[in-house]
Amino acid sequence: MPKVVSPANIAAALTERWSPRIIAELDDAYVKVACLEGVFGWHAHQDEDELFFVLRGNLRIELEEGVIELGEGDLYVVPKGVRHNPVAEQQCLVMLVERKSTLHTGDVVNERTRSLAEQLRPV
Template sequence: MSNAKSPKHIAASLTELWSPRVIAEVDDSYIKVAKVQGSLAWHSHDQEDELFFILQGHLRIEMDSGAVELDAGDMFVVPKGVRHNPVAEQECLLMLIERKTTQHTGGVVTEKTRSLADQLRAI
């Protein structure tokens, strides 16, 4: 039997911002955690939805149609094809559920973009 994991504790232990790490997989999806602060980048995922679950702190997800404000315990699914930009004014811990094919910042590449190999590194 595997050991239980605490996504919140794993996310809190991360030292890099905006660098999601894979902590589990379920069928064709990865479960990821991240520590974030500031703004990521405007991007979209043309073929995949993206679930954000807030473990600690506050996250605003800006979209062309408006923004959604999320606090600890809240979740939101950004539908495929929707341009969005996650923003955390203060440090925020989050969990993501994404298909294994989801690119970190979609087709947009910035200094914060992480490859799948980076996201799969041991914690």
């Protein structure tokens, strides 16, 4: 029997900020959830798009050419190669869809960078 998951419930159970967890696979992509709060940092994914879907709260995605404001139920795809900086003034739960090859911190490696093994950990 297929497994049914609740992205919002799984994201709400996360205690670490900016540490995505993989909850499903779709062809060559992972579906991830994360609990966000604060400023992530500028980065880009040179070869992959990145889909953000806000489950709860508000998310601002700063782009070099402007700002995207997302509320609960809103979705935005950051095109490949576009530098962006996600910001959550208060706790925000998101679902992400990224190719399996996507490094979640893009072209930047820092304290927020999580390995694939870390993202696959159970909640």
